Amino acid sequence: MKKIVKVITKNESKEWIRCNGCKKLLYYEELIENKKVCPYCGYHFRLTAKERIEYLLDNGSFKELFRNIKSDDPLNFVDKEPYRAKIDEIEKNGGYSSSIITGEGTINGINVALGVLAFEYIGGSLGAAMGEKLTRLVYYAIENNLPLIVVSASGGARMQEGIISLMQMAKLSAAINDYKKNGKLYISILTNPTYGGTTASFAMLGDIIIAESKAMIGFAGPRVIEQTTKKKLKEDFQTAEFLLSHGFVDMVVERQNLKQEITKLLEFLP
Amino acid sequence: MNTKFLPFEKDLEKIYLAMERNPKDLSLKESFNKTLKEIYSKLEPFDIVEIARHPERPHSEDYIQSLFTDFVEIHGDRCFGDDPSIITGIGKFNGKVVGVLGHRKGQNLKEQLSVNFGMANPEGYRKALRVAKLISEKFKAPIISFLDTPGANPTEGAEERGIASAIATNLMEFFNIRTPIIVVVIGEGGSGGALGIGIGDRILMLKYSIYSVISPEGCASILFGNASKSKEAAKSLKLTAQDLKALNVIDEIIEEPYGGAHRFKEETIKNVGDALEKNLIELVKIPTETLLHMRKEKFLKMGVYREE
Numbered sequence: 001m002k003k004i005v006k007v008i009t010k011n012e013s014k015e016w017i018r019c020n021g022c023k024k025l026l027y028y029e030e031l032i033e034n035k036k037v038c039p040y041c042g043y044h045f046r047l048t049a050k051e052r053i054e055y056l057l058d059n060g061s062f063k064e065l066f067r068n069i070k071s072d073d074p075l076n077f078v079d080k081e082p083y084r085a086k087i088d089e090i091e092k093n094g095g096y097s098s099s100i101i102t103g104e105g106t107i108n109g110i111n112v113a114l115g116v117l118a119f120e121y122i123g124g125s126l127g128a129a130m131g132e133k134l135t136r137l138v139y140y141a142i143e144n145n146l147p148l149i150v151v152s153a154s155g156g157a158r159m160q161e162g163i164i165s166l167m168q169m170a171k172l173s174a175a176i177n178d179y180k181k182n183g184k185l186y187i188s189i190l191t192n193p194t195y196g197g198t199t200a201s202f203a204m205l206g207d208i209i210i211a212e213s214k215a216m217i218g219f220a221g222p223r224v225i226e227q228t229t230k231k232k233l234k235e236d237f238q239t240a241e242f243l244l245s246h247g248f249v250d251m252v253v254e255r256q257n258l259k260q261e262i263t264k265l266l267e268f269l270p
Numbered sequence: 271m272n273t274k275f276l277p278f279e280k281d282l283e284k285i286y287l288a289m290e291r292n293p294k295d296l297s298l299k300e301s302f303n304k305t306l307k308e309i310y311s312k313l314e315p316f317d318i319v320e321i322a323r324h325p326e327r328p329h330s331e332d333y334i335q336s337l338f339t340d341f342v343e344i345h346g347d348r349c350f351g352d353d354p355s356i357i358t359g360i361g362k363f364n365g366k367v368v369g370v371l372g373h374r375k376g377q378n379l380k381e382q383l384s385v386n387f388g389m390a391n392p393e394g395y396r397k398a399l400r401v402a403k404l405i406s407e408k409f410k411a412p413i414i415s416f417l418d419t420p421g422a423n424p425t426e427g428a429e430e431r432g433i434a435s436a437i438a439t440n441l442m443e444f445f446n447i448r449t450p451i452i453v454v455v456i457g458e459g460g461s462g463g464a465l466g467i468g469i470g471d472r473i474l475m476l477k478y479s480i481y482s483v484i485s486p487e488g489c490a491s492i493l494f495g496n497a498s499k500s501k502e503a504a505k506s507l508k509l510t511a512q513d514l515k516a517l518n519v520i521d522e523i524i525e526e527p528y529g530g531a532h533r534f535k536e537e538t539i540k541n542v543g544d545a546l547e548k549n550l551i552e553l554v555k556i557p558t559e560t561l562l563h564m565r566k567e568k569f570l571k572m573g574v575y576r577e578e
Contacts, residue, residue, distance in 0.1 A: 068578050070576040070578060072574050074517065075508045077506050077507075078506055080494060097576075098575075127575075128572075128574050131575075157461070159492065159507075160493070163482060163508065164517065164573060164574055166465060166483040167465075168572070169465060170465060170569045173469075174442075175570065177442045177443075199438070200433070200435075200441075201438050201441055202438070204432075204434050204438035204439075205439070218429050219422065219428070220422075220425075220433075228425065229424075238429060246431075
């Protein structure tokens, strides 16, 4: 979330934010109350993984699992800076040590295994720590007979982990394959943005796939496609609604209704 | 010897031109071979990227032509169309029935254009899965998959028809194919587009091929902020066969003569054939349930992370 503008009125200082959708100024606290959805145009602001968990699960029900699995640097990768320094710094400052939070909790009283990708950690990219945490969550859900819910927000593969990152797509697909045979219901929730190796593996393998309203979802990014084809893309290209009309997601849901829609599905389970 | 010289082969090209002018000077030929060996024994990762992309490098079609007899090509995904960028079929390898999958890059510019330089569409991946199932279920035959693509097709059409969904489905469903699968990276193993037909029991890689999550150019422009840093990016990405073997991602490196497969097609194809034969003999002995379990475990254990 960017650009928090401080506006000083007569006696008080209030925080305002400009909507990325309709450009209106919004009162920040009201926006938070509205689950970070613009009350005027319905624009969905991006959530942190922690906010997502808060909005989805029953208050206080979340129990984090596999927190001890942390990003490593398999290639000793260096671009503008060493990757090792980058992950160490994020860990020190933000407390995150991978791009996913995994655990279990309840949704309107129903136990679920939940994985939420953290876009705020290197763009929610698919590194080996995420691969391992999510794999363990999948098998945890099988062992404990829990529905599996994964909320994606990811730019795709973690380039700094090279081929190891690519192989996480295979690893997670193998795990999901086992869940399909021995598990309950896997609900994949696609939020803005979900791209690349994340989309082309576990995110598109849900028994049920729900896209959050207006989310951008695809494999190749729009810029890459425009550069390759030299054509301007349609306005709704790669939106949640576009995926729905092309038959690749089961439903598009507004953030306010997400918990309720998931609850309905979970309650249908035998 | 007459081939397109790569940027790091300048010295070789000079000698070659001298040989053209003085065909009787035998010392030049000697000097050519010596220089070739020198250059190829100290290649940088980006040099290998260029060899892997050499237009005259043998492609899936060449391996199929040379290694398989009675090859029957199978077309179409029974959904939308037939993607020529992925070739699928069935034939005989050393007298035994095998199924074949592979990216098709094309032998000349016209063909390259018609197969979109090996960048496959969703229907290509769906065809590959359909044929893999057919081969394993009806013919009970093992499958050989040749990887050689810059990546999946990045176009509006590919997205509309669900390229992500097609690749994801393959990644999952190939774990259920009940006959052995050998994957051979013969040129460019370009990201998800390669992995989409890259799940197998053995992953072999030619010495001068690459396998990477992103092209060095793409990585340079995103992470280094400058597309001209491709050489640095190629080094950082650890995309050579040697790197991947060290990382335990591949099982075996297939030898390729100094000078590369584009200069020594027959020898390279023979090396691939030998490696396939050796691995097939091992794999067909493994009981099906064990095979499937091992395939899954192979990929489940891929990953480097800290556990504290």
